[in-house]
Amino acid sequence: MNSHKTTLPERLILWLCKPRFAEEILGDLEEYRFRLNERNSKFKTLKYWYQSVLFIRLYALKSPFKRSNTQSMLNMNLKIAVRSLKREKFYSFINIFGLALGITTCLFIGMFIKDEMSYDQHWKNSDRIYRAAAHLKFMGNQFDMAVSPAPMWEAFEKDFPEIEEAARMRNLDNIILELDNKRMVKVASFAHADQEAFNIFQFTTLAGTLDLSEPNTVVVSESTAKQLYGVNESLDKTIKFYDQTYVIKGVYKDIPENSHFHYDMLGSMANWANSTNTEWGSNNFRTYFLLHEGVDYQVLYEKFKTVYPKYFGPMLAEHNDTSWEQFLESGSYVDYELQPLESIHLHSDLSYEIEPNGSFQYIILFGAAGLFVLIIACINFMNISTARSSTRAKEVGMRKVLGSRKSFLINQFMIESLLNAIVAALIATIAVYLLLPFFNQLTGKSLSNPYFGDLFLFPWAIGGTIIVGILAGIYPAFFLSSFKPLRVLKGELRLGVKSGWMRNTLVVVQFSASIILIFGAVVIGSQLKYIQSKSLGFSKDQVLILRNTYLMGDKVEAFKKEVKNQPSVINATTSSFLPTGSSRSDSPLLPKESTTVEEMVSLQIWGVDEDYIPTLDINLIDGRNFDQNLATDSNAVILNQAALDKFGFENPVGQQLKTLNGFQVWGMNEFKIIGVIDNFHFDSFKSNIDPMVLINVNSTGNIAIRYDAQQTTDLIAHLESLWSEFNANVPFEYTFMDQEFEAKYDSEQKLGTLFTIFSGLAIFIACLGLFGLAAFTTDQRKKELGIRKVLGASLPQLMVKQLSGYTKLLLVAVILSLPIGIYLMSGWLDNFAYRTGINFLMVVVPIMLVLFLAWFTVSIISYKAAVQNPVKNLKYE
């Protein structure tokens, strides 16, 4: 044998042509090429290809089927399938339409799930990247945070050879840059990063170098660069923020949507003052580790525990006068977990996540809902096929008499079901491409080309279609093919009665699934309504928020005064901390006279002004508000009820609080309580309201304005002109507090909408099936109806007779589905610390809805049959 490489045409021929011909064809081709070479002819390759391709002719092609007999059987089965599809247009429509809806739903859910699961997998080495997350218990306070201490990255990299690279990111979101030409540009997501971050995350460089090793350097994303000076033009230009000038060293490609961070700009870590401190007690940095290949992160995580005393021991001794051993004995602990990068989006739900993550629970909920809808559609096919068995019984009997084997008949019915599934899948494909924009709007994603794009659903769609075809067809195929030919041909087989129990079971399954989905939608809807209508402890309506007011510097007070002078403004307050914002500050305090750290309480400490409580309508239950005219109010604090409960003061007003040794809060060590406010919701409904104190210091991040609802548009115009007087270069941006509040429950809103759609689809498909089934059985009982009518049965009597059978099935479905639904949904409600209960109405509404729809569906059919002139039904015999 010549050891020449097999050419592509040769491989093509080997693959496509019958092996019997391959030898001579390939031989001739090889000789042809040899002669072309000998003659040194022009266009050798082209000629060779031309001749090769022309070999692929019908006679030489491999037959797709092994034996020609099977092939012709298959052809015939296909033909019969198409004919029966055409003959029974009504039932085919119900089957295919239902299946198409089911498959469309499943495809969308598949897209959603695949996209959610793909988060952060696009990074090179993503399987070796981990983030450190803190689980700390400190004097009775539990912290679960996506952040870690500043010195951890270097210390751990030295301690553990398993770590190949480590880096930190410290994010400060939402900063305003000043360009050379004084133009201001907002950057939504910014972080200081160590240079090593680029060794862990392989950003794509578009211009310059991604180099943050020098202080006062930044790198920006492509879209940010376009907003600044342009992608290539931005290099070596300067920008200013927080009174520092930075040089743009590089531009990277925008971070893909499916990542857990989307930094628009990264700055040198050297510019972050706290980056070099050795404080193990404060967690402010996101630390990422790249592990060496083959390292088991769980083993490494266990090893972390050995170094905690070394680092946290000195810290405890300094601040708390306790030793590591005493610390552990008191039930406290330190635990830093390694989160695999790819799992962060779906499985991490900690405090201080960079962006809101997805939820694995929702993935499962969606997946289950999609599967339910698909199963309901498959059952339609099963039920209608078996119910109509009588019309096919003669055909089966005849075929068997003529020597058809059972396996052939099974094949035939399977092919029919596959054909249905394929037609449905084609319709579903079209629907998916048409409805994609709506889907994107609904889920807030930006997916495109689901079949052949990044999602590559194509193989899934093909596989899914085949599975659906088999699933829907297998029971009817075995059922129909098992008829005894003799009895069928004698007419002994009762029409479709034999499979009655199975059909009833399937109807029960369908309606149980529908009831569960509707019940789910109702519960989610009520919880959303509960969140929206629950008294929050502050009033979120008619509050306008202006962001980035800190850029005005000292002028904020004057600006606030001007705002307050507007006729439609009721009150205004400046504060960096708002219940609907993301800015938070957390520190521990103790009662002044306490001697042990056990009495320490971890608190939210928010700097506000004296207008905060009246502007937000927060209820003061004891003491008084801050007073600007009292100099003694400089260290005054107001507690919320939760904080009071923790401290346990009987007479809170006048009591004093202090910080831990060596710690300062807002530059102070001691505080005096002057009042107590009602709890108000500043965090998710998923957790209890944390203890907090308000402190009377200047924090100028935002201005919140309570206005009179009548004159909103005027107000905004006035505010804008006022803003430009004070702050000409900064873009004027405003939001409404109630909208911000709604946005916090975005994922629940989406869940609610999707569940409503799913449950609507489910009940629709189920009713479609019921419609078909009822049409068929009524058709079978036409004569019975006619005789009953002749003998004097009234219309209501006939209708009740028809409906009672289905009602029994529905009641069984209700009994089966309710416990499951209640169990599942109370599990979901348990996510919320503040939640609505499942009440009588929430149970009754879905049941009545399903009952009503089912009755309505069956009634259409039975009414038509019952009002018909009995003579018509009886005259043929």
Next chain:
Amino acid sequence: MKGSQLGEFEEIILLLIAVMQDDAYGLAIQERFQEQTGRSAAIGAVHSALNRLEEKGFVESQLAEATAERGGRRKRIFSMTLSGKNALQVSKDLRNNLWDQIPDYGFEGLKAVLLWR
């Protein structure tokens, strides 16, 4: 068995097989065909025709020795069968018969028609 008619292309291939004797394999036949008729044909087309002829029973084939220029693959040498020879004969007789029936003035008339047009 498919119809036993000989197409024009098939007939020439069959004749070439008879002419070439022991050397009648795909590529050689194709080259000879181009030589003799001045028409070009894809090797694939020749193969296809050979395959049809074999199905009709006009030729039979054996695998012969392998050569280096064929990359070590063997040739399939075709030879005419008796029914192949008969088919050629029938075809030739038919033509002869028809030729014989052309009246003497037949071609003259054709000329006249062409002129008249």
